[in-house]
Amino acid sequence: MKTIFHLDMDAFFVSVERILDPSLEGKPVIVGGDPNGRGVVAACSYEARKYGIHSAMPVKNAYRLCPKALFLHGHYKEYVRYSNAVKFLLEEKFQLVQQASVDEFYFDFTGCEKIYGKPEEFAKKLQDEIQHKFSLPCSIGISSNKGVSKIATDFKKPRGITFVPHGKEKEFLAPLAVERIPGVGKKTFPILRARGFKTIGDIANASPDYLAAVLGKFGTDIWNRAKGFGNDILSVEHDRKSISKETTFNQDIVGKTEIENHLFELAAKVAQLLRNENFQASTVSIKLRYSDFSTITRAKTLHEPTDDDKIIFETAAKLFHNAYSRRVGVRLIGIHLSNLSHSSEQEVLFEDEDIIRKRMLNAVTKIRDKFGDKAIHIGAEGKN
Numbered sequence: 001m002k003t004i005f006h007l008d009m010d011a012f013f014v015s016v017e018r019i020l021d022p023s024l025e026g027k028p029v030i031v032g033g034d035p036n037g038r039g040v041v042a043a044c045s046y047e048a049r050k051y052g053i054h055s056a057m058p059v060k061n062a063y064r065l066c067p068k069a070l071f072l073h074g075h076y077k078e079y080v081r082y083s084n085a086v087k088f089l090l091e092e093k094f095q096l097v098q099q100a101s102v103d104e105f106y107f108d109f110t111g112c113e114k115i116y117g118k119p120e121e122f123a124k125k126l127q128d129e130i131q132h133k134f135s136l137p138c139s140i141g142i143s144s145n146k147g148v149s150k151i152a153t154d155f156k157k158p159r160g161i162t163f164v165p166h167g168k169e170k171e172f173l174a175p176l177a178v179e180r181i182p183g184v185g186k187k188t189f190p191i192l193r194a195r196g197f198k199t200i201g202d203i204a205n206a207s208p209d210y211l212a213a214v215l216g217k218f219g220t221d222i223w224n225r226a227k228g229f230g231n232d233i234l235s236v237e238h239d240r241k242s243i244s245k246e247t248t249f250n251q252d253i254v255g256k257t258e259i260e261n262h263l264f265e266l267a268a269k270v271a272q273l274l275r276n277e278n279f280q281a282s283t284v285s286i287k288l289r290y291s292d293f294s295t296i297t298r299a300k301t302l303h304e305p306t307d308d309d310k311i312i313f314e315t316a317a318k319l320f321h322n323a324y325s326r327r328v329g330v331r332l333i334g335i336h337l338s339n340l341s342h343s344s345e346q347e348v349l350f351e352d353e354d355i356i357r358k359r360m361l362n363a364v365t366k367i368r369d370k371f372g373d374k375a376i377h378i379g380a381e382g383k384n
């Protein structure tokens with residue numbers, strides 16, 4: 001059994017708008033543009049929802065329901081920036097984080113109790129951390145799979161936490177209205193209603209064949225969901241053909257030399273991983289995150305694939321020097337190797353110097369495997 005978290009930001013766009021303009025606090029706010037325009041409501045505050053306004057509604061209709069509401073065009077770049085900030089925070093804590101939309105994430109908590117404690121208690125701490133760091137409220141749902149966790153998040157909003165213990169999924173879902181199932185909307189809802197399905201429990205108790213006859217494949221799908229079954233595999237954008245390491249600093253750092261030292265350490269680590277797997281890389285990239293969470297990446301493709309610390313470091317350092325233009329603290333630095341190929345045993349084809357260097361690197365690999373990264377450093381210009 002897994003423990004899957006679903007985290008959804010509460011009225012996300014509005015929350016970000018309120019950070020940008022605190023005077024919006026406590027007022028009905030609608031993001032979606034001109035009240036007389038053709039747009040639809042992208043987001044609305046809970047104060048606006050009291051008037052019956054909801055997202056995806058034409059802005060014109062929203063205006064009719066609540067003319068005194070504040071209509072904003074929205075700052076989409078800012079939403080992405082805050083969304084990334086939340087994502088990075090989760091990625092710092094969890095191996096598997098799946099971003100489902102700009103303000104929605106799944107992450108796999110399985111086996112994390114030893115580090116973070118009970119899921120519900122951790123959820124509270126996480127919610128507080130996100131509120132404290134970014135002034136953003138969110139709600140969290142926890143269960144054994146993604147489907148139930150998503151419904152659980154929606155169960156209590158805003159600032160809710162809903163924990164569905166293993167084995168209680170069906171029980172939790174049973175009293176909820178059918179439209180709580182994602183995907184049951186304008187099309188499906190009337191069909192289900194007409195056949196007397198009011199709650200998710202009604203669906204769970206029906207025969208799957210009947211639902212399949214009424215709704216086709218989607219019928220079988222919602223029957224499974226109503227039973228509390230669901231997918232517990234997170235789809236994380238995995239580039240298997242790459243190796244990367246990054247360092248997040250406890251305190252933002254500014255000095256070029258200090259950042260360079262970290263790059264040197266990282267280069268040693270990624271090169272080590274590369275050689276452990278008998279790979280060579282053709283592309284070296286760096287990732288640089290500033291204290292304001294803006295992130296840049298720069299890449300360079302080499303003339304020849306390499307697994308050499310020195311070449312990786314020098315390439316990364318050059319990329320860093322060209323990219324580091326702002327006088328802002330750096331929060332994270334990373335090196336990413338891609339375009340990997342298997343190192344062949346064709347060392348004889350290289351120049352003598354390369355052979356010697358390769359042998360040395362292999363020896364270094366063996367020493368590091370035995371004694372760890374700190375055991376040995378390979379010289380690079382100005383370093384040792």
Ligand SMILES: [Mg+2]
Pocket residue numbers: 008009010011012103
């Ligand atoms: Mg949301």
